[in-house]
Amino acid sequence: MTFQKEVFFPEIAHWLYNYFISIGFSETASKYFNMLSLFIGMLLIISIVDFIIRKILIKAFTAFAKKTTTTFDDFMVTNKVPLNVAHIVPLLLAKEFMPTVLVDFKYVDSLAEKVLHVFSIILTLWIVRSLLNTLKSYFKTLPHLKDKPIDSYIQVFMIFAWVIGLTSALAIVTGFPFIKFITTLGAASAVVILIFKDTILGFVASIQVSxxxxxxxxxxxxxxxxxxxxxxxxxxxxxxxxxxxxxxxxxxxxxxxxxxxxxxxxxxxxSDGRRIKRALIIKQKSIKYLTKEDIERLKGIELIAAYLEKRENDIETYNKANNINKELAINGRNLTNIGVFRKYVESYVASHSAINKNMMLMARHLPPTAQGIPLEVYAFSSDRRWENYEYIMADIFDHLLAAVPYFELELFELPDNSVHNTHLSSLH
Structure with missing residues (x-):
């Protein structure tokens, strides 16, 4: 693959060469000094042109972005699209000037042309990346797209762009036609798949997630x-x-x-609520049947007074109808302190202002454990915010923990050193 171009400025190409010959330089030295002088002049011209075009484009884009209502052009400026586009003209000038600069060095001119072609590909990739980053930033501002994995899609496009760009660059450097180079690369697809395994898995996963x-x-x-x-x-x-x-x-x-x-x-x-699911562990030895005196005392608790009145009448009616011997509390139907407490827990939670009454609400027993009987509160707070949710749950259980002794129940906790010390003291 060759890139030889005609010399557009033949009168300039050897003007300095002829001057160096006229002042006594050798032919070889004149060629090198001529090439060096032209190269420095080309760099100077390209730098000035690049500076001017960058300033013009950036100012023009910035002024245009301020006048429009869309944020897309603002993101173009932020992601340096005008800056990268500004390099196109200097690159084209370099391609035009290079045959003149290297007029006496055909082999170097061929290499320089390849380098400029490769840089053209790199510049194209920079522009594409800037545009894709602009699209990414813009899409994230759209309400229906801001929660989508935009980054994944942009990265996939960039991977394809880089693969095509690098393949084109290698084809230029090696002198192979692009199609032939791609065909050769296809033979090594297994190695490519192995190298990009995580990328491929991530790509497939991001699509499925979306x-x-x-x-x-x-x-x-x-x-x-x-x-x-x-x-x-x-x-x-x-x-x-x-x-x-x-x-x-x-x-x-x-x-x-x-x-x-x-x-x-x-x-x-x-949803309409955040779940509260927490249990109090009741000591099994503290569970008992309630006596008439216990029931009368507990009727002083307003939340369960009506419940106790009704349950007491129902139980008494049942036991009399079935001629139950109540000399032993175990006979017939009875109220227990844990059963009444469970009803109290349910009533208290249901009356709490921060609980969603339209969702599941109950106080239930869980299977007995070595520590005791878990009495679980299952409900939903109407406020889903974390700090408020924690406050609501703590407020409910602060009350329930303090209410346990009123029902002559005990909560399980591991013994501390004071319990052991008291026990040892009693032995002495």
Missing amino acids: INDMVRIGDWITFEKYGADGDVTEINLATVKVRNFDNTTTTIPTYALISDSFKNWRSMVN
Whole structure:
């Protein structure tokens, strides 16, 4: 592949050469000094032209961007599109001047032409990258696109652009036709796939994540395998960045979103409430049947007074109708302190102003454990904001923890040193 061009300025090409010959330089020295002088002159002209065009284009783009309402042209200025476009004219001038500068060095001229062609490809890639970064920044300002993995798509286009650009550059340097070079490269596709394995996996994953709407920018996700618990700030071809709630950043491989399990809290954020699911562990030995005196005392608690009145009448009617011997409390139907407390918990949570009454609400027993009987509150706060949610849950359990002794129940906790010391003291 050759790039020989005609000399456009023959009278200039040898003007200095003839001058150097006339003042006594050898023919070889005259050629080198002629080439060096013309090269310096070309660089000077190109630098001046490049400076002028850059100033004109940047000022023109900036002034135009200020007058328009769209932000697209502002992003073009920010991503240096005018600056990169300004280099086109100096590059074209260099291509025109180079045959004149190297008129006596045909081999070097051929190499210089190849270098300029390669630089043309690089400049094209810079311009393409600037335009793609402009599109990325602009798309992120659009409401219907700001939560989409735009970075992944831009990176895919850039990868294709770089592959085509580098392939073209190598074809120019080696002298092979582009099609033939691509065909040769295809034979090494297995190696290419191995090298770009993570990129290919990331590309496929980003498409699946987008199509299935698994993750959006701004989603709160929890990914225990990678220690991530926070908001997604960036989704690109290779990684997903999560800003954790402790202000650290976790980077997750994009393909891990489809190969591993993670939790996305988006549906909770978009719902009408945030779940409260926490249990009080009641000591089993503190559970008992309630006596008439106990029931009368508990009727003083307003939230369950009507419930106790009704339940007491129902139980008494049943036991009399079935001639139940109540000398033993275990006979017939009875009220228990944990059952009444469970009703109180349910009534208290239902009356709380911050609880969504239209969603699931209950107080339930969980299977007994070695520590005791878990009495769980299952409800939804109407405020989904984290700090408010924590405050609501703490407010509810502050009250319930203080209410436990009123029902002659005890909560489980591991013994501390004071318990052991008291026990040892009693032995002595």
